[in-house]
Amino acid sequence: NAGVTQTPKFQVLKTGQSMTLQCAQDMNHEYMSWYRQDPGMGLRLIHYSVGAGITDQGEVPNGYNVSRSTTEDFPLRLLSAAPSQTSVYFCASSYSWGQGTEAFFGQGTRLTVV
Amino acid sequence: LAKTTQPISMDSYEGQEVNITCSHNNIATNDYITWYQQFPSQGPRFIIQGYKTKVTNEVASLFIPADRKSSTLSLPRVSLSDTAVYYCLVAEGTGGFKTIFGAGTRLFVKA
Numbered sequence A: 001n002a003g004v005t006q007t008p009k010f011q012v013l014k015t016g017q018s019m020t021l022q023c024a025q026d027m028n029h030e031y032m033s034w035y036r037q038d039p040g041m042g043l044r045l046i047h048y049s050v051g052a053g054i055t056d057q058g059e060v061p062n063g064y065n066v067s068r069s070t071t072e073d074f075p076l077r078l079l080s081a082a083p084s085q086t087s088v089y090f091c092a093s094s095y096s097w098g099q100g101t102e103a104f105f106g107q108g109t110r111l112t113v114v
Numbered sequence B: 001l002a003k004t005t006q007p008i009s010m011d012s013y014e015g016q017e018v019n020i021t022c023s024h025n026n027i028a029t030n031d032y033i034t035w036y037q038q039f040p041s042q043g044p045r046f047i048i049q050g051y052k053t054k055v056t057n058e059v060a061s062l063f064i065p066a067d068r069k070s071s072t073l074s075l076p077r078v079s080l081s082d083t084a085v086y087y088c089l090v091a092e093g094t095g096g097f098k099t100i101f102g103a104g105t106r107l108f109v110k111a
Helices: none
Strands: A002-005 A010-013 A019-025 A031-037 A044-053 A054-057 A064-066 A076-078 A088-092 A109-113 B009-013 B018-023 B032-038 B047-052 B054-058 B059-062 B069-077 B084-091 B106-108
Touching: A002 A088, A010 A019, A010 A064, A019 A031, A019 A088, A044 A064, B009 B018, B018 B084, B032 B059, B047 B054, B047 B059, B047 B069, B069 B084
Parallel strands: A010 A109, B009 B106
Antiparallel strands: A002 A019, A019 A076, A031 A044, A031 A088, A044 A054, A064 A076, A088 A109, B018 B069, B032 B047, B032 B084, B054 B059, B059 B069, B084 B106
16 A cells, blocks of 8 residues: 555656656545645645546636546646745645544655756 | 734743733634744754644643634743744645744743
8 A cells, every 4th residue: 555656756847848757646535735835835626526527626727737537646747847935845635524534645746947 | 824822932941831821702613723943044843733632642732712712822841942933824724735834922931
């Protein structure tokens, strides 16, 4: 049981390049989300999904796309990377959102845009 | 979504009890209070969750007064390994898929 797996762990992009951050969970969780964390700050919600085929925007969705074709995977796509997108990205999943459940986070992807 | 306010940082010594208070004045009826812990270069980890009164698990206790406008995370006898950032979240459920994180409280435990 690997939990939430994010790849890659580190990435350097040039401005204008596109790429996809991968997130996979093996816990059969319905709910998944993407956050970014800038130095010394808390996490900000980018996009989230409540099930396969269903996604919605969070606080800071501009410049990012998501899709959820399967329960297990929730990739985050950067359309045209900008230096302002330099951050650590975390993916999270949970099987529900009610009392007693908890969210599981991946180890993060550290992205640098030059 | 309810906004939370926490101290930016706290210092403690090994073996002491640490209490971190979070204010959430506009908490909604359906909202739960959840605390997460984050170590450097790692994702947040769930610590404890509650709705009202007191909740205790093997790691911490959570105290919630009757008006639910604040909550206190209590860490008994902290060790150096408890040095981390602690986040208080208020959301319908535990969040993780639709949750707003604040800046958190940086706890430094000294020997």
